Amino acid sequence: MKKILPSMAAFGVVGSLASAFYLGQINEFSFDQVTVKFCPQTANKNFPYAQKSQTNLDLKYCRYRRRLLKEVWESEQYKAAIPLSKQTFSIQEFKGDNSGGVWLLLAPVLAGSAYLSWANKCQIDYDDKFKQLEDLKSYFKLTTVSARNEREFKATAINQSWDTQRVKSGQISIDAVQDRLVKQAEVHDRSHTSTVKQFDLNDSHIDKTIAENKLAAAEAIKKLDKINKLVDTKVADQVPANEQLKNSLIDALENYEGGWLWYLVESFTAIIIHGKAGSYKSYTAAAIALLKHYLIDAKVESICDIDFDQNKNDSWKFLVPMEPSIYGQGIDWESYNEGFIAAIDRSKVRTLKDKPIVSIWDELTNAKGQFDNAQNVVPFVIATPRKRNEHCILISHNLTQDCLGGCTGMSEPIKTQTYRLNLKTTPQGKPLFKGILEGLVDNDGNELEEHKISLPGWLRPEIIYGHFNGKPIKFDD
Template identity: 30%
Template structure:
């Protein structure tokens, strides 16, 4: 006996319903898989983001720690050299004068000391005064990244006046931060009509005002006599400045030998006058710059 039309229709509807349910189940399964995949991708993405954020947040701390280690290693090397006189000299707020004949390496030593003060004592180089700033001395001076440079006679004359005015202003403001000024070949400036008056005032005031204004001073000169500086300032020069003499055996090659002429004292407070010392081999401007820019000095093998 065959099925009636109603029974056939019922079976057909039943089969269609089952097909629909199966299709929906498959779609739901695929959707569940896609959702799971999306969640997994999201989780992976969040982990990667977290890694990047952690790396980014920890980078300054890592750099900060590394910079501190570089500073500490250099300061330790300074303190360990001989009796620590070089560390005392660099940290001292008195104006520092490097004197010596041609070829004794005065400019290079000035640059090295300025860079140590910059990186270790947070004292950027604010002003550089040198008639040869972009000439023979440029290889050293470019490492300092000075804010202001004076090279021409007109620039130098104005820079000398600006410096004396700035010192007075800094003394009034009592700044908490330090900065530096460097002047090369001061003797020659006295012989230039447009600079002579400013140079005389500059020299007299630098004996006291640089220290009070928290401005590290480095001067480079062949001599430090009345003729090469300012007459009538002998006692002030002796008590208010540090004088370090450099040497060369042939007028071209600097020697490690130096002489503390005056301005420093020993651990008992006794004046060091014409005392022989040496500079470490690593005390070169480029070495100090590289130490803080990707090529640390290995003090154990220097």
């Protein structure tokens, strides 16, 4: 079989090439044809020399047969203004042979058989080489064991021979030889006994370890059950405590610098946080998102940030465990665009009755022209956020339309339908935790003047997270 496979592969290759390049070629006999002879009848039928006249006509015209494509003959023969009768022509039809194209089907079949034959041959070769290697390994093992046994046998035979010679020469007595053999047997027996005991000792240590592990596991399960019961009890007791934590934080927000922070947390109005690099923009956005989550039960739905890999362990550290959808990770603007499309899709089904959600749109500074919907982000965000119950936070370096995705004609809507928080930095690019807030309105809906604000020391993501996780904020301090 192994010898036949290469021949089969070669035959398949040659046959497929022949089928593709020779057997399947179309020739002139592939089409239906007709042969036509023009044999006009003499008009002198009633004259005595009619036979001679017809013979002359036949010699002149009817000796020649012309070959045409049947299709051409059928389409052209009746186009004459005065067509000749059928009796004037002698016609023979020849069917074309189109079977040559069928041979083309053999090409892939023969090529496939060639491939399979060669692959089978290679597999047989591999199996043969592997078997030879295994046989060689077994041979070396057997040879090594045999050589070692032979050496031991020869050593024993030589020692016995020397002992016999020494007894004959009187160098040692038979009793001494027998005594040595007895001692060697005793050492061998004791070695065997010691080895068996060592195995038993190891087994006992293993059994002891297994028993200790089972005991420790049982004790751990008991302790875990107690802890779970304590945790359940503590959680049940903490429900009122959590309400107290929420109330204390809300009071602090309402009483801090006129309550501007509470307006940002409670309101549907989109928030645009802008400022230079290092002004604490992303951390402030994360802190506000956490406040919305804990105080108005808003789910952090999505984070669109092309620098997510750098921010996930810093500014977004306490938002990531809430499992928001991440878009733009790895400087992927197409993914950022998918975040916008997802927001559009959910806006089609969400209403004010749905649970509030928070979406964060970071790095809008460089979004212009990076994806098709860059200029549509701001118009969508500030349009009817109340109807879809979505709280949006946008982050940029500047408040210009170019730095907000390249939106156009949005100056007035941005001014009237957003909060704009401008955070400041030191000359060294470090956060001052101060800034200017625009967008606050009075009871009549009129926009108030720019407010200089400062960020409280407890407006930090880690501190807000700790407030609800065992480290309540001491606002008096």
